[in-house]
């Protein structure tokens with residue numbers, strides 16, 4: 148498995164339990180170049196890690212080290228932000244020119260890792276990436292602010308963004324893979340709950356519950372999290 152690619156929720160959902168020879172996280176530094184201005188950007192690409200399971204917002208835990216922090220990085224010069232694949236991609240001159248103009252107008256220096264994810268997600272939005280891809284980026288960005296009480300509002304804003312894109316990804320015309328559709332419904336609900344949008348959360352937990360393609364391992368979790376939403380419980384530490 149190549150850990151340096153943006154590993155989507157889609158793929159990793161089915162890889163909950165896996166381990167490598169090493170029981171700890173390790174990564175190797177690799178240098179890439181910013182597609183906008185050629186500035187060198189370093190990524191520590193994960194070589195091995197040990198995943199014990201997932202939190203209820205799908206965040207992997209175990210010996211995952213800097214895995215999430217290193218998935219997305221920013222150019223120090225122009226602040227272009229993305230996954231390794233975004234730095235490796237071939238862009239046309241027109242695309243580069245449009246991106247450069249847009250970034251200059253809309254993006255300022257990221258202050259932390261969550262910001263790097265936010266810039267990456269906004270670039271994906273600008274490039275009309277598919278909703279599941281954008282949803283994943285907002286979701287993983289929200290992991291960077293977990294447990295930081297003074298960043299609660301910023302974290303909720305990211306989760307609300309994720310909820311909207313998962314909702315879009317779960318709609319009949321967007322989702323080709325039925326089981327994924329069902330999973331997106333759950334994640335949309337969970338994101339709404341954490342962002343205090345309990346009515347929307349309950350709507351999507353119910354949608355997930357009614358979906359015959361919701362995997363068994365998620366079904367119980369869906370019921371438990373639904374109960375939290377009934378009680379207007381927005382806890383984010385699970």
Ligand SMILES: [Zn+2]
Nearest residue numbers: 181184222225
């Ligand atoms: Zn740059």
